[in-house]
Amino acid sequence: MELPRFAELLSAQLGGIADLSASQISQLHSHFSLLLQWNQRINLTSVRSPEEIITRHYCESLYFGVRLPDAPDGTAIADLGSGAGFPGVPMAVLRPGWRLILVESHQRKAVFLRESTRALHNIRVLAERAESVHERFDWLVSRAVRPAEVLAQVPRLSSKIGLLIGEGELGELHTRRDVRWSDSIRAPWGEKRFCAFGEVSRGTTRS
Numbered sequence: 001m002e003l004p005r006f007a008e009l010l011s012a013q014l015g016g017i018a019d020l021s022a023s024q025i026s027q028l029h030s031h032f033s034l035l036l037q038w039n040q041r042i043n044l045t046s047v048r049s050p051e052e053i054i055t056r057h058y059c060e061s062l063y064f065g066v067r068l069p070d071a072p073d074g075t076a077i078a079d080l081g082s083g084a085g086f087p088g089v090p091m092a093v094l095r096p097g098w099r100l101i102l103v104e105s106h107q108r109k110a111v112f113l114r115e116s117t118r119a120l121h122n123i124r125v126l127a128e129r130a131e132s133v134h135e136r137f138d139w140l141v142s143r144a145v146r147p148a149e150v151l152a153q154v155p156r157l158s159s160k161i162g163l164l165i166g167e168g169e170l171g172e173l174h175t176r177r178d179v180r181w182s183d184s185i186r187a188p189w190g191e192k193r194f195c196a197f198g199e200v201s202r203g204t205t206r207s
Helices: 004-012 022-038 050-067 088-094 106-118 147-151 169-173
Strands: 076-080 099-103 123-126 140-143 158-168 179-181 193-200
Touching: 004 022, 004 050, 022 050, 022 088, 022 106, 050 088, 050 140, 050 158, 050 193, 076 088, 088 099, 088 123, 106 123, 147 158, 147 169, 158 169, 169 179, 169 193
Parallel strands: 076 099, 076 140, 099 123, 140 158
Antiparallel strands: 158 193, 179 193
């Protein structure tokens, strides 16, 4: 898919949710083009329709980034189980002042992440399991990873967590009583996807 068509579809689906420059759209298109190429060799996404990829992966991730609270420039955000780079890559394009760390233990996917983000200087790739990471971040975010797996890293890696999840996973958010959740926000497309943002209650000692 050529850039003009990609830009047209992206803008139509976003409907003013995110005001992207021509340069930002071009950066997303570069990632999208490599994703389509690499997906023929390794399973980066089970979604095959380019149009659906734009909505499900790029638009949802951008919407999630727009909704992320309390994240000024300089915020360090770890995307756990980043896979093909969602939501981390669109978030990095959306806010160049953020620092995105893409954590992906699958080595071939990590190679794709490095190759597809060479031009994005606010992204760093960690090819390791979340359990092996020993940094602290302002936010942990994740998409298409079970909430319990991300919650297991809270508050060790961060006291703030953001998840892009399906409706059926909303009940899993309350398995941790030390995490206080704001109201979940439904994404404006038809797949019943939700943005959920939480923070470890002050005074907790869990690690």
